[in-house]
Amino acid sequence: QVQLVESGGGVVQPGRSLRLSCAASGFTFSSYAMHWVRQAPGKGLEWVAVISYDGSNKYYADSVKGRFTISRDNSKNTLYLQMNSLRAEDTAVYYCARDHPGYYDSSGYYYVPHAFDIWGQGTMVTVSS
Amino acid sequence: DIQMTQSPSSLSASVGDRVTITCQASQDISNYLNWYQQKPGKAPKLLIYDASNLETGVPSRFSGSGSGTDFTFTISSLQPEDIATYYCQQYDNLPQRYTFGQGTKLEIK
Secondary structure, X not given: OOEEEEEOOEEXXXXXXEEEEEEEEOOXXXXXXXXXXXXXXXXXXXXXXXXXXXXOOEEEOOOOOOOEEEEEEOOOXXXXXXXXXXXXXXXXXXXXXXXXXXXXXXXXXXXXXXXXXXXXXXXXXXXXX | XXXXXXXXXEEEEOOXXXXXXXXXXXXXXXXXXXXXXXXXXXXXXXXXXXXXXXXXXXXXXXXXXXXXXXXXXEEOOOOHHXXXXXXXXXXXXXXEEEEEOOOEEEEEO
């Protein structure tokens, strides 16, 4: 079945680094853009970053730009998030999510909803001294 | 940046009630508006995409409408399993970014 499994979370001191992984299965990983979305304890959802299907385009939220790097290895069906210079406010559950594959309407036009249709279970990152 | 205002922040309703949540964008976002359900301790689940399209496998009591700046999410007859927090989400392509509403926590009365 279609599945995303995150790993790599843990407790890290402020200023240190951590790399998250997201293993994909059950679909053609190399055909989909992928995202990272996070959720601080008791708070709402915050989009973090997106990478195109081939890794050629990457975009980031302002809150992580210059500190986080999204990447992927399509040969390993794995998405990554390299997090440097971590801050207390980066403490959150980090989810990887698949970009919606799009759909055709009744007239045959193709649309891309820019939605997240498959989510992993999340991995917790705690930044604390 | 486009701001999303979701209301109410919390809502209490009875089983069988019709429930409505709204999301307002600070500028025209066409129909680039999606709705998610998140149950405690679980990942979010996509319910509605492009404002009004029901994701495969989602019960038909869920629906969405709107375009431009004003959007509505409706549960036609609330069921006990619908207790969750609901989020709207929009997409902006200049630059490419995604923004969630603040969430609506739905409880049973």
